[in-house]
Amino acid sequence: MTDTKEKILMTALHLFAREGYEAVSVSMIAAELGITKGALYKHYKNKRDIFDSIVERMYRIDAQRSQEYEVPQEKYETRPESYESVSMDSIQNYTMSQFIFWTEDDFASHFRKMLTLEQYRNAEMAELYHNCIVSGPVWYMEDIFREMIKNGVLKEADPKQLAVEFYAPFYLLVNCSDLSKDKGQWMELLRSQIECFMQCHAAGHLRKD
């Protein structure tokens, strides 16, 4: 049954997210599932293979998600036309959805924690962590905001500074939510921050195309 393979992956992810990759033993994963560690090697060729499968799945999920939302999926250079008609509403909508995703989704929240614990181990992990969760989103928002300023949706400002101002509360509150069970208060705080941002930087008039 391929069901066991799935259980191994999720169990390992949960453990990796709490203890870190090295601190989790193969026996630990197996014991959590009530099987022996030998059985585990029928599904994955080694411990690293489990980790790699997790990362690979995250890539798949992420690609799928960015397709579902009407926001640009690629860098500005590759498809600048996709940045032309991004609305404030879709930004806000996508951001709140991403917050729930990174804090509450069983896979994504644990993946984020796991990556947090592996970020200093080598350059590959550092890059992955920063692209997904730290500086990656900042560059992304910078491109969007630059276009929004050009289109007159936002007031004149430094797009990079706007990007930091917009994304920083997201990043902080995601990490705040790790501590407490009640993630709702952080989400409401984020909503306030976004509304304040919009109110502060949105151009006063609407411009038709």
Next chain:
Amino acid sequence: MTDTKEKILMTALHLFAREGYEAVSVSMIAAELGITKGALYKHYKNKRDIFDSIVERMYRIDAQRSQEYEVPQEKYETRPESYESVSMDSIQNYTMSQFIFWTEDDFASHFRKMLTLEQYRNAEMAELYHNCIVSGPVWYMEDIFREMIKNGVLKEADPKQLAVEFYAPFYLLVNCSDLSKDKGQWMELLRSQIECFMQCHAAGHLRKD
């Protein structure tokens, strides 16, 4: 010589910050210093003792630092009078100094990374991490801003929202600086953010006591 004891502590801290506590072996620490692991037990009673010594030292350093700066050291409830005359300048000054501290100071930057890697292991580590680096500073700034609004230094606003808006860029940029060697650009970005914050929320007029 107590010099070896100090070298063990710093070497262990550097390794803990990169690999995580569990992933670092006692042999690894000893090898880095060119001694055998047996010698290590002449200075610390076990591996956990090294970790605890690191945490204890951080407490000492932190207490010493907050004394050097003219900013409140304790919670608002315990000494509210210390919050009465906090100026914008001292806030800005302290914040920039804290940024350099957490990103460049050999002990503090590695301690922060180590704590980042241990935060999910148990409640004690989680609390320590959040008190030092995540939600702790937010509560702290909230108290300061509430008093500043009361004193007319800042415009009327929700102090908690202000605290998030102020601290979030700090937290994000500290983490950004982990990836790149050039920490200067992030520091300048932080300076811009703070100046923008001041300009946006400072009360237009000065009020004398």
Next chain:
DNA sequence: AATACAAGTAAACGGTCGTTTACCTACGGA
């Protein structure tokens, strides 16, 4: 009914883990 195979067990492999032990200096104070 015979066969092939997927999925599990138990045990063993060589290695490393954190820690302890026994032994070896070098040296400062009585």
Next chain:
DNA sequence: TCCGTAGGTAAACGACCGTTTACTTGTATT
């Protein structure tokens, strides 16, 4: 000069590591 001790070595301890092996099932296909 003798002794205690601080700081080091090398080796061993039992436990656990990731991985492999040999063997046992249940089940599906021929």
